[in-house]
Amino acid sequence: MFIDTHTHLDFDSYDEDREIVIQRAIENKVSGIITIGTDLKSSEQAVKIAEKYASVFAAVGIHPSDCASAHYNDFEKIKELTQHEKVVAIGEIGLDYYHMHADKETQKNIFKKQIKLATELNLPLIIHNRDSHDDMYEIISNEGVAETGGVLHSFSGDESFLEKILLTNLYISFTGNITFKKSTTDPLVIQTPLENLLLETDSPFLTPAPLRGKRNEPAFLVHTAKKIADLKGISIEELGSITSDNAKTLFKLNL
Ligand SMILES: [Zn+2]
Structure with a gap:
């Protein structure tokens, strides 16, 4: 099994x-999916789908690219949403100095508030x-992020x-961008211990090869998983089982 986190x-x-997308994920052994909110409205939608x-x-959470338009009340409402039994994390939150939809100070303050x-x-x-x-x-x-725990998703950096x-x-x-021909991330994947790894698609974005150009979806996770398994020298089934255990541990998934 695989979990698209x-x-x-x-x-x-x-x-x-x-x-159909959720059904197709299950048919492709993606037996768990975490759908992520980017602002209050999208977080409410995510909870409805999970339900x-x-x-x-x-x-549930407010993305750094959406934090400029966030209202003070939104954080109270995000907090209320976390009381739902299908809510397993606060996210996605963080910093985005590439798109810069809000200034650095605003992004940092809202990130810290959500931590x-x-x-x-x-x-x-x-x-x-x-x-x-x-x-x-x-x-x-x-x-105190290490104590709270979490994932740095769509890893970029050296x-x-x-x-x-x-x-x-x-x-x-x-x-999925690790499957691209000109990707330089192979050494980073090799460097990351299996016990720290989770799988994700970030769909509808970042469609893996050989499906680039299409809308991404959880069922396509297998292509990224295959690439990681090859780099790690283990079977895709073994990678699926280790990363699913990691996801179940971190997010306390009832699967
Ligand atoms: Zn995302």
């Missing part, structure tokens, strides 16, 4: 066939990081950044 099933690119399907769980919330609620974090490695590492080190993150015991996940 990061997808956005609430996005309107699934409006026509969401049920409907046994294999789907939800994460506090996760710590208070004893929920793991799903963290987004793009072109913000130094500030990310500073916040991870100073805000070997030394990865080494520092691994010392905090966070989990790491790589997306």
Whole structure:
């Protein structure tokens, strides 16, 4: 079995066939899915989808690219959503200095505020990081992130950044872009111990080869998993079993 720990099933690119997409995931042995909110509305949608399907769980939170438009009340409402039994994490939250939809201070404040919330609620974090490695590492080190636990998803950065993150015991996940021909991430995948690895698609984005150009979906996880298994020199079944155990441990999934 496989668990897709990061997808956005609430996005309107699934409006026509969401049920079929979830069914197709199950047919491809993706027996668990975490659908991730990016703002209040999307978090509410994520919970609604998780409510409907046994294999789907939800994460709720405000993405760094959506934090400029977040209202003070949104955090109270996010907190209320976490009381739902299918909510397994706070996410996705973090820093994005590539898109820069909000200034650095705003992003950092909202990230820290949500780390506090996760710590208070004893929920793991799903963290987004793009072109913000130094500030990310500073916040991870100073805000008790290692104790709260979580995953740095769609990992980007070099070997030394990865080494520092691994010392905090966070989990790491790589997306379909590791399957691209010009990808340079092979050494990073090899460097990440199996006990720190989770699988994800980040669908509808980052469709793995050989399906690039199509909308991504959880069923396509097998292509990324195959690449990781090959780099690790183990079977795809073994990789599926180890990473599923990791996901079940971190997110306390009832699967
Ligand atoms: Zn995402």
